[in-house]
Amino acid sequence: MKKNKNRIYLLALLPFIVVTFLFELIPLIMIIFNSFMPEGSFGFTLEHYKDIFTKALYQRAIINSILISLTSSIIGIIIAFFGGMAVHQVGNGSKIKNAFLTVLNMTSNFAGVPLAFAYMILLGNSGLMVQFGKDFGIDALANYNLYTSGGLRLIYVYFQIPLSTLLLIPAFEGIRHEWQEAATLMGARNAQFWYKIGVPILLPSILGTVSVLFANALAAYATAYALLMNNYALLPINVSGMFVGDVTQRKEMGGALSVIMMILMVCAILINNAITNRSRKGVAR
Numbered sequence: 264m265k266k267n268k269n270r271i272y273l274l275a276l277l278p279f280i281v282v283t284f285l286f287e288l289i290p291l292i293m294i295i296f297n298s299f300m301p302e303g304s305f306g307f308t309l310e311h312y313k314d315i316f317t318k319a320l321y322q323r324a325i326i327n328s329i330l331i332s333l334t335s336s337i338i339g340i341i342i343a344f345f346g347g348m349a350v351h352q353v354g355n356g357s358k359i360k361n362a363f364l365t366v367l368n369m370t371s372n373f374a375g376v377p378l379a380f381a382y383m384i385l386l387g388n389s390g391l392m393v394q395f396g397k398d399f400g401i402d403a404l405a406n407y408n409l410y411t412s413g414g415l416r417l418i419y420v421y422f423q424i425p426l427s428t429l430l431l432i433p434a435f436e437g438i439r440h441e442w443q444e445a446a447t448l449m450g451a452r453n454a455q456f457w458y459k460i461g462v463p464i465l466l467p468s469i470l471g472t473v474s475v476l477f478a479n480a481l482a483a484y485a486t487a488y489a490l491l492m493n494n495y496a497l498l499p500i501n502v503s504g505m506f507v508g509d510v511t512q513r514k515e516m517g518g519a520l521s522v523i524m525m526i527l528m529v530c531a532i533l534i535n536n537a538i539t540n541r542s543r544k545g546v547a548r
């Protein structure tokens with residue numbers, strides 16, 4: 264009877280296994296395989312990886328991608344921490360908390376091309392906020408240039424905040440209000456409680472969320488392309504250009520760039536796991 268149940272479970276998993284194999288494993292294997300092939304012929308070469316680490320265009324794309332992913336992740340997690348703290352202080356079952364979670368769920372799904380267009384309407388050359396700045400003499404708004412790395416970073420921070428807040432809010436449930444009350448009775452201020460107790464407890468969740476945000480920003484394509492197209496060097500844009508170029512397609516170089524992007528993501532996860540394990544040991548002590 265138990266064996267029959269196991270067979271049924273395996274049959275239920277079969278579609279998932281087939282989809283994973285066809286649309287994830289096979290493309291991944293082909294990308295890695297193509298990255299070591301010479302362009303237009305069969306063989307083995309490391310020339311693509313040599314070009315990535317010696318040509319300024321690819322180096323700039325890697326640096327830009329890492330910087331924008333790191334900065335947007337750090338800024339996003341800081342804002343999300345205070346947002347999660349505020350929700351935690353309000354308590355469960357509150358109408359304010361429910362409304363806040365509803366807004367977060369809505370905004371977390373608003374990304375890609377629509378998000379870029381929304382920012383163009385607000386902060387583009389003829390955007391509403393820019394016109395408002397010109398009309399009322401607010402130079403910071405009137406002279407703001409959205410079509411730069413700073414504008415792209417602003418949009419990245421925007422779509423990182425709802426995701427990071429949603430990921431952090433469940434972690435705040437592990438901090439009991441009784442602990443805060445006990446700390447207050449012992450003379451500790453609210454900031455001292457969070458610095459000494461709250462943040463160390465939340466640190467594994469914070470670091471895990473940062474790794475998710477980093478991967479999310481590193482692989483983001485639609486928003487960056489809609490805003491700056493090919494005028495700013497980023498890994499996802501370069502990869503896309505290699506596979507679907509208007510003039511020529513260089514799938515071998517695109518595969519090598521994809522492998523580099525995957526390695527960056529894996530490194531971020533490994534670093535996060537190492538720091539998380541160390542922080543957990545520190546809390547346990």
